[in-house]
Amino acid sequence: MSRHRPPKPQREPRPSPRQERSRRAPDAAAPGSRGAHLVYGFHAVRAALEARRRPFLALHATEAAAERLADVIAAVRLRPHLVTGEDLSRRLGAQAVHQGVLLEAGPMPTLDLSEIESRSGLVLVLDQITDPHNVGAILRTAAAFAVDALVTTTRHAPEMSGILAKAASGAADLVPIVEVVNLARALEELAELGYWRVGLDSEGPTPFEAAPVSRPLALVLGAEDKGLRRLTRERCDALARLDMPGAIKSLNVSNACAVALTLARQRLAAAG
Known part of the structure; x- marks a missing residue:
C-alpha cells in the first residue's frame, strides 16, 4: 500500500458567487469564479498538477479519476471534491471529454520577451x-520540439483553458508563454534580441527549405483564413512557403507548424 494517500474526497459544495479576477494576479479565487x-x-x-506553474483553486473528480491521480494529488496536497461524471458534463457541456476530472486553476504566468x-x-x-x-x-x-517559448497576443487569442488545454494534452503547462499587446513591436524587439524572423506564408516568394534561417529563430504563423497581417509581414526577415508534393497544397x-519545425531543426542542425 502506498505511504502517500490523497486527502479524503469531499462532496461538491455549492458554487460561490462569480468574482472578477485579474489575469496578472493569479492569487486565490473562489471555485466557480x-x-x-x-x-x-x-x-x-496531471500535467498541470505536476508542473505547479499556476495556483490551484479546486479539483473536482470522480472516485475513479481521483484514484488514478492519487500520487500527484498527494504531492500537491490538494483536496479533491467528489463528483459524478454527469456533474462534470453538466458543467462543461456534453461534448467535453473530461475523463472524470476538472481542475480550476489560476492563469498561467507569462514572461517578457x-x-x-x-x-x-x-x-x-x-x-x-484564435481557434x-x-x-x-x-x-x-x-513541447515535442522543445520550443523555448510561444509568443501570442493579449487580444484575438484563446484563453489557455478549457478546449485549448484539452487539445494541448498537458503542453499548455510545459511551454513558456509570452503575451504581447502589439505584435509588430514584439517582432522588432525579437530582432533586437538577435532573433531571425521567418514568416510562414502560403504566398511566400521562397520555399521554406531555401529560405535563409539562423539561430535563434522566430517562426511566425498566421491564422488560416487571414494569414499574416501586413505589419507582421513587414517585420519578418523572410517570408517562406511550404510546398506540398501531393494534390492537397x-x-x-x-500541421504546417509541425512541418516547419521539423525543417527548421534539420536546417539549424546542419548549419551547426
Whole structure:
C-alpha cells in the first residue's frame, strides 16, 4: 500500500458567487469564479498538477479519476471534491471529454520577451490564431520540439483553458508563454534580441527549405483564413512557403507548424 494517500474526497459544495479576477494576479479565487481557468481531461490535469506553474483553486473528480491521480494529488496536497461524471458534463457541456476530472486553476504566468531562456534557439509567434484546437495542437507540437517559448497576443487569442488545454494534452503547462499587446513591436524587439524572423506564408516568394534561417529563430504563423497581417509581414526577415508534393497544397496551421519545425531543426542542425 502506498505511504502517500490523497486527502479524503469531499462532496461538491455549492458554487460561490462569480468574482472578477485579474489575469496578472493569479492569487486565490473562489471555485466557480469567472477568473478560474478550467483544465479537464486526465493528461491535461496531471500535467498541470505536476508542473505547479499556476495556483490551484479546486479539483473536482470522480472516485475513479481521483484514484488514478492519487500520487500527484498527494504531492500537491490538494483536496479533491467528489463528483459524478454527469456533474462534470453538466458543467462543461456534453461534448467535453473530461475523463472524470476538472481542475480550476489560476492563469498561467507569462514572461517578457527578454526573459525567454534560449535552449533550442526556437520560438513560435502566433499572429491572431484564435481557434483553441489549433493553438492547443501547436502547443503540443512546441513541447515535442522543445520550443523555448510561444509568443501570442493579449487580444484575438484563446484563453489557455478549457478546449485549448484539452487539445494541448498537458503542453499548455510545459511551454513558456509570452503575451504581447502589439505584435509588430514584439517582432522588432525579437530582432533586437538577435532573433531571425521567418514568416510562414502560403504566398511566400521562397520555399521554406531555401529560405535563409539562423539561430535563434522566430517562426511566425498566421491564422488560416487571414494569414499574416501586413505589419507582421513587414517585420519578418523572410517570408517562406511550404510546398506540398501531393494534390492537397495547403495544411491546417498546426500541421504546417509541425512541418516547419521539423525543417527548421534539420536546417539549424546542419548549419551547426
